[in-house]
Amino acid sequence: MKKKLLLVLLLLFWAVPVFAGDEPPTVESNAAAIALVQTHADYVWTLVAAALVFFMQAGFAMVETGFTRAKNAVNIMMKNLMDFCMGSIFYWAFGFALMFGVNSTGFFGTTGFFLSDFTPGGDPWVLAFWMFQVVFAATAATIVSGAMAERTKFVSYLIYSAIVSAFIYPIFGSWAWGGLFHGGGWLEKLGFIDFAGSTVVHSMGGWISLAGAIALGPRIGKYTKDGKVKPIPGHNLPLAALGVFILWLGWFGFNPGSTTAANKDIAMIFVNTNLAAAAGAITALIAAWKLFGKPDAGMALNGVLAGLVAITAGCANVTPLSSIIIGAIAGVLVVLSVIFFDKIHVDDPVGAISVHGMNGAWGTLAAGIFNIGGTSAGMIGVQLLGIATCFAWSFGTGMILFAILKKTIGLRVTPEEEMEGLDFGEHGATAYPDFQASTTLS
């Protein structure tokens, strides 16, 4: 009881600081108090959504571990854990400022390093907003760990994750999203639509994955001398499936949370997100069934993610029916794309390039095509420009980064270590010591 009274007082106090707490309410004080309650709802929603997006880190970790071998499970877990930790610190120090700081040139922000926009007692919105943005930055970073799995030096991966979170991701991000805070970038000024980040987050991660997979080369034994694909089956499909469920859950924070406001728009975003994922799984399953004769589990799981990635750009500006179409196309696209990259011997153990790169691009295009308000050549043009720019920037900087790492500390572990497994080589550990390994898949 005393609690509710206290609240009224508190509200009045906040609302009309000039009066004492026991002043009677006025129309004006009520209006201010209403805005304050709405603001509280915005904080709660934005931060709950941030927590859900954070949990996607666990989803990525499970999917990537499940889709790779037992002898590398500890290493993949560590990469997924540490890239989030490195990302949190480096995005706090540099990334957020470059992405959302005051941006006179339109190319990157220059204020707010080390969260200096926040001063105790000041408006804490910058903190809520940072929290929501840091989990996005970490998502872009962690996508890459899957494509570079089972052969990358741990220390090089840590450095990569710092650079991506501090510079590569935020600089592009400032072009598309800077205006959400103090910044403002050239791409958003052209009217580029990417509501929750099909391009800004997912294509970004996907194209850096492509750079990484190329820079590393395929895992030993993935392609035979005569060029045949020799699949390396993942060691724990139930874990991979759990990861996909967790990612789907996280996407209910990723997409609707991008309103960073508690309003009615989140309803359609929820529905679109869900329908696209479902459609993606179904068409991927059917495509795999047709192509391989069996309803391939890995492809169905990739199909869910493809649908989710594809709807991310347009989730707020397409209808539920369009979402089903977008997801359905994504499901087929991911299957064909996985086959394609295997054919050209780009070894992507988890399909990150196809899921995030290709479908991030598709989703961004689709956001223009299926726009509720109608589409136009100009709109499509801007979407294509954004897609191309993202590819050029992220693939280019990725290639440079990995080339430098290669020349300096080295990017790939020794063949001996790769054969024995990175768990032992990098961490001196065994993921499952109580189980008899089966080394003879043959």
Next chain:
Amino acid sequence: MKKKLLLVLLLLFWAVPVFAGDEPPTVESNAAAIALVQTHADYVWTLVAAALVFFMQAGFAMVETGFTRAKNAVNIMMKNLMDFCMGSIFYWAFGFALMFGVNSTGFFGTTGFFLSDFTPGGDPWVLAFWMFQVVFAATAATIVSGAMAERTKFVSYLIYSAIVSAFIYPIFGSWAWGGLFHGGGWLEKLGFIDFAGSTVVHSMGGWISLAGAIALGPRIGKYTKDGKVKPIPGHNLPLAALGVFILWLGWFGFNPGSTTAANKDIAMIFVNTNLAAAAGAITALIAAWKLFGKPDAGMALNGVLAGLVAITAGCANVTPLSSIIIGAIAGVLVVLSVIFFDKIHVDDPVGAISVHGMNGAWGTLAAGIFNIGGTSAGMIGVQLLGIATCFAWSFGTGMILFAILKKTIGLRVTPEEEMEGLDFGEHGATAYPDFQASTTLS
């Protein structure tokens, strides 16, 4: 900062569309703005709850996989994933309309197919409500996969899941819950109490499970020629336990979310849900300890779920103390029920019939018995009518559906495939290729 201002404006704008945004607030505009903020809170709560209920899909997948054999793990994961995907699409196309569309007869709705109730720019509440309802429909559908585990043809299961989500679940649902939206069913008009779906969702799933288990017959080796039970231990109890924790979490969306409004009622629903689950686990553990001499883990896990299912109907109209009693009885009931169905050779690998069917019925009855406002013969009668109707409808339609599937494409895999495992037979996959299987439990 600009954000908060913007919000005030936005609020006023929404509240008093007739005035321009910069009109000073009035008592009326404030009242409308207050209602709007409350609506925003309702959206957030309903959709966050929907996300939690969605996550129950992962919980079911883990429980069912953990309680069955390694050679069928991929298949079970795929069933749990795909039934949600099929359910989402078919509930969008047909189910929602039949359940919540305008319902002149009281037997099913006839409007709102393909979410046609929503028009861009219109009130998006239908989308928030759909999102919350689709995860319920999928829950009812996925319950069945556990009871039919380790022997069902994948394609037949996909068809089943479409039919349940499109027709069987929604039609009964319209009788009990249609009035929550545009519909209105005969059962609710009689005052049937099933706040969050002990009957509508869980008994429904449980009785279809019974039909499925009967139609399929037991797994090879489950019962010896001389009729003895030969248990088939689950291959990953930690995964099953994780699944139960996830389900418990999801139920904090399932029950309190059924208010579809952010209000004070959710507090008691949370507490009741939690206490019933705890009591169910404890009594199931004690019952197992008495009966089998050991605190059986599987039974304790089933006990949690039994308590949760049982409190689902009455979570909003019984006291915390009653919830403990309801859960405690559920815990004992599930143990006895599992033994009973094993005795009559109905092979239910995960106990879905006992957990969801039996305790759904018990919980629905209990909601009448322990009603805070007091109970009456009439009230009990209506509850019993609802329980009986649900059994007749879901078991009946289930039997017909499975009989048709049997006659047409077939319901069960070949004995050879069942021995080798459905992972290979249905999906050409192995869940754990890096581990040496132990084929010699004997």
Next chain:
Amino acid sequence: MKKKLLLVLLLLFWAVPVFAGDEPPTVESNAAAIALVQTHADYVWTLVAAALVFFMQAGFAMVETGFTRAKNAVNIMMKNLMDFCMGSIFYWAFGFALMFGVNSTGFFGTTGFFLSDFTPGGDPWVLAFWMFQVVFAATAATIVSGAMAERTKFVSYLIYSAIVSAFIYPIFGSWAWGGLFHGGGWLEKLGFIDFAGSTVVHSMGGWISLAGAIALGPRIGKYTKDGKVKPIPGHNLPLAALGVFILWLGWFGFNPGSTTAANKDIAMIFVNTNLAAAAGAITALIAAWKLFGKPDAGMALNGVLAGLVAITAGCANVTPLSSIIIGAIAGVLVVLSVIFFDKIHVDDPVGAISVHGMNGAWGTLAAGIFNIGGTSAGMIGVQLLGIATCFAWSFGTGMILFAILKKTIGLRVTPEEEMEGLDFGEHGATAYPDFQASTTLS
């Protein structure tokens, strides 16, 4: 639509019960309605946070299972499940009353047993508050299961968990937090700062863990005759990593939820929580790398938890930068502490003493040192007093409790059972029957 109208009415109704629902709004009715909407937001946030904290139970279960052996996996799952169930019932019956009941002496509350503070129709805030508090009590209790893993009698553990939730935790809790409800304790009156429970929850659990580990003695084979440490590697590191991700997620309910109000303060708490965890992981990784030559996975995981525990006390009254420092120190501290307790042959399979005990103390001290409002000798003194009191109380009562259990029903299983595994001995179960065990680690 009708929904929103209904809401306005509802709001007015609640707000000005004296008038009929169709009375026009007044400034006063609006003010009351605003407070009510804020209250609804508080309920939603507090209960969503409670759900996240509940999920930490799954996190603890995964971490503890992953860090121990396959032959004890079922037992650890059961302990983590049942201590929450026992805790829920005993905290409902006794704990809550002792902690938050009217407290004339300042030493424990004396009203509100069996949730008697709630009467149907009355203010349900007590239920929301209880829900949030019960998950905290269960967290304190479950911390101990890890330190006592792989050798404790199941029945004794059940009794322990009842006693802790009913008496040991709530009595100390009443000294520090009683004033959050009807109580009021001597420690809080001195100005002791422990916003979310570094001391009240984590050190409490950590010091009881210390008592438990001492009372039990080390696992067979952990220390050789000549005193060397012979590590017993955990059987499933991916599961342990998943557990850490889940705990991190749960902490986003644990710390910000401790406002039990939807306000702007939660933003800084989110950021501080996240930064401290990230910093803790990084410094723990570096420390391990320096000390052992490899980036030890187990230590990085412990580092995350150490950072989270350490920021729990001060998450609302230190800056983000301070949070990084607090977490960074915690990461180093946990590594050194784990080594220390191994050196003195206190066998803590999961590091609960170091993570929760030591870092709970450090975090509580840090909350005084880094206090935004500035610090003082007196403030530090009170923090130290609280730390010391917690140690004395929880370690003392823990020692007594375990001594009694030892004398009566016994605390530890037989050596034979310990060798064979508690899964079989206590539960007659096997966690992974389909996998060939590797019994020949070395």
Next chain:
Amino acid sequence: MKKIEAIIKPFKLEDLKNGLTAIGVKGMTISEVKGFGRQKGHSEIFRGAEYRVDFVPKVKIEVVVETDLVEKVVQTIVSATNTGSIGDGKVFILPVEGAVRIRTGERDADAI
């Protein structure tokens, strides 16, 4: 003394165990093995690419018996595990020059 090694289909193990105990065999040792032979393996798919699994799960039984029992044991194994389909497996007979029961130190005949 001879050691009889049988490679069988896993699901036949229980029948075999019962068969052997029925004729008075007191002990045996089994292990998980994989077999290659006339019974071909199968192809699996992982994320769109096919691969062969040439080795089939089998169970190996090792039982050491006195020479005069050999024929009886072999017969029992064959009749207990024969399904008539490819992959039923093999029985091999190897000489054993000595046996010890670790618990008692008993030798040879007394050891088994």
Next chain:
Amino acid sequence: MKKIEAIIKPFKLEDLKNGLTAIGVKGMTISEVKGFGRQKGHSEIFRGAEYRVDFVPKVKIEVVVETDLVEKVVQTIVSATNTGSIGDGKVFILPVEGAVRIRTGERDADAI
């Protein structure tokens, strides 16, 4: 040359390894097996129904040595793994007609 096979209790492996290396044995091969014998298995429960587990986890050690070492090796095995309780296991001695070290192609005595 002989091959000595020992079936032992898993927790005795380390003692055995130390014992054998102490007497100069340079190598051995071990595998996870399951045993059936006088030491009976146990019953377990799964969701309310009981079932027997007749096979007990054991470890099998295979060590090939020159004939004159056999007795010493057997002694070492017995003393290292004997606990006096049922299920300690067995030692079997089998003839070996040849050995090759793959790395060098060395034969027989030089191979081990």
Next chain:
Amino acid sequence: MKKIEAIIKPFKLEDLKNGLTAIGVKGMTISEVKGFGRQKGHSEIFRGAEYRVDFVPKVKIEVVVETDLVEKVVQTIVSATNTGSIGDGKVFILPVEGAVRIRTGERDADAI
């Protein structure tokens, strides 16, 4: 008839299988084993404490062939699995007194 047992490095299994099938071997049985020998194991760390893993994963191949094939099979195994580095493994030749094909009851030569 002889039984040839080879202990090899796991990643060499496929080459070995191909080598043996190439010379007409129709079947073989493999199992997961762990080896101890000149090739030392390694140390691992768990939560800050180091421990030794002395046993190295190996694969054991068992193939029973007629006596006249033995030398050829041994040659094939050595050439298929030799890497020249420590730990390549061993080949052992053991006498076999009889074989039965469970499916048909065929004996000895006809059984393999």
